[in-house]
Amino acid sequence: xxxxxxxxxFLRLALVGGSILLCCAVVxxxxxxxxxxxxCRDHLYKWARLYDVPxxxxxxxxxxxxxxxxxxxxxxxxxxxxVNALGYRGDEITRQKPKGTxxxxxxxxxxxxxxxxxxxxxYPYLLQKDLCERYGHPEVQVVNGGVSGYTTYxxxxxxxxxALDLSPDLILVYHAVNDxxxxxxxxxxxxxxxxxxxxxxxxxxxxxxxxLFLHYLFxxxxxxxxxxxERMARxxxxxxPKGASKEEKxxxxxxxxxxxxxxxxERNLRDIVAVARANGAKVMLTSWxxxxxxxxxxxxxxxxxxxxxxxxxxRRLAKQLGTYFYDFAMQxxxxxxxxxxxxxxxEAGAPVKADLxxxxxxxxxxxxxx
Numbered sequence: 001x002x003x004x005x006x007x008x009x010f011l012r013l014a015l016v017g018g019s020i021l022l023c024c025a026v027v028x029x030x031x032x033x034x035x036x037x038x039x040c041r042d043h044l045y046k047w048a049r050l051y052d053v054p055x056x057x058x059x060x061x062x063x064x065x066x067x068x069x070x071x072x073x074x075x076x077x078x079x080x081x082x083v084n085a086l087g088y089r090g091d092e093i094t095r096q097k098p099k100g101t102x103x104x105x106x107x108x109x110x111x112x113x114x115x116x117x118x119x120x121x122x123y124p125y126l127l128q129k130d131l132c133e134r135y136g137h138p139e140v141q142v143v144n145g146g147v148s149g150y151t152t153y154x155x156x157x158x159x160x161x162x163a164l165d166l167s168p169d170l171i172l173v174y175h176a177v178n179d180x181x182x183x184x185x186x187x188x189x190x191x192x193x194x195x196x197x198x199x200x201x202x203x204x205x206x207x208x209x210x211x212l213f214l215h216y217l218f219x220x221x222x223x224x225x226x227x228x229x230e231r232m233a234r235x236x237x238x239x240x241p242k243g244a245s246k247e248e249k250x251x252x253x254x255x256x257x258x259x260x261x262x263x264x265x266e267r268n269l270r271d272i273v274a275v276a277r278a279n280g281a282k283v284m285l286t287s288w289x290x291x292x293x294x295x296x297x298x299x300x301x302x303x304x305x306x307x308x309x310x311x312x313x314x315r316r317l318a319k320q321l322g323t324y325f326y327d328f329a330m331q332x333x334x335x336x337x338x339x340x341x342x343x344x345x346x347e348a349g350a351p352v353k354a355d356l357x358x359x360x361x362x363x364x365x366x367x368x369x370x
Contacts, residue, residue, distance in 0.1 A: 024211075031213040041077045047216045049205055059083070060230065066157055067198055067233035070147055080118040087162070089119050089144040097167040098141075102366070104128075105143045105163045107155040107272070108174040111288070112146025115344035119144075123345065126354030127361075134355070135362035143168070149230035151178040152268035153194045159272055164279050170365060171276045172357070174328075176288030176314075177297070177343055179265045180306035184237045187259040194264070199235045253302040262306070266313045273321050284365065285318045286357075287311040287329035296342030326360045328353075 061071040074083040084092045097103050106112050106124045114122030128142035145163050152175050182197040189196025209215040218224035240249050273283045290298040297303045318325030338349030
């Protein structure tokens with residue numbers, strides 16, 4: 001007598017389950033149609049899995065020795081952001097330096113690469129323009145060797161493995177804050193190979209993320225990483241207990257800063273100078289500028305302390321090693337209008353930064369070059 005109700009219940013459950021699966025399939029199909037046929041490139045890159053994004057639309061690529069590099073030939077949808085065939089942000093150049101050219105390679109992280117979408121607003125591009133047009137040095141070519149997230153560890157390798165092939169005459173090093181980030185790790189993980197901060201680049205998605213709609217939801221909810229190789233190549237830093245007060249957080253991080261001194265930042269700068277000189281290039285070290293008017297990382301005492309230490313090291317090393325040093329931090333105005341955030345230049349600030357660098361290079365380096 002109970003057979004009919006049980007069958008009826010089973011059918012109703014099957015109908016409900018089938019309806020749910022059908023709805024999920026329709027949503028998934030609709031989402032895929034939107035992503036691959038209607039979404040803008042930024043949304044496709046943000047919400048699809050990395051291997052679903054066409055290679056030419058990916059800003060970063062894997063590399064056998066560096067955590068990641070800029071993808072040769074990359075273009076954004078508007079064409080304002082581009083990477084040349086050699087993997088440097090900007091216009092096309094030849095690997096072999098043209099005769100009579102004075103080539104400058106700028107090393108650094110995002111504050112060298114430039115945080116504005118138009119590559120013509122990056123300071124290396126504007127530096128070349130200033131040196132050629134304003135200071136009368138048409139022989140100068142400036143290469144943007146900056147990559148977002150790079151520390152002096154990566155810039156040292158980038159110099160040895162890639163930039164030296166360009167036969168640079170001058171290496172301009174602009175570093176501080178990313179090396180500060182690499183110090184904010186548990187002291188037992190703070191080692192000379194930077195393995196406490198860097199990790200092998202492994203792009204991994206859970207089984208459920210075979211559904212692109214679920215992947216989208218996971219990204220929105222913070223359960224899955226966005227398609228940033230720069231972020232995927234970093235390990236988590238010091239963990240602050242939930243509920244810690246501002247004072248407790250400051251005390252804990254300042255203690256980490258004390259226990260993780262800038263030994264490797266200094267070593268890497270020394271090695272950059274040595275490698276460049278051994279290959280016939282001069283080196284220009286600089287202090288690193290920031291503003292506290294826009295909040296952000298540089299409004300915190302631990303970041304200011306570390307950047308202050310790094311700037312002092314750059315100044316001291318330049319004197320010890322007899323290389324060029326420009327105290328950019330003392331010259332760059334801190335007014336908020338020149339800054340996009342606490343460390344990256346705005347559209348108004350990038351030309352100011354470029355001109356300050358150009359003036360120093362023209363007056364102290366190029367004037368003494370035969």
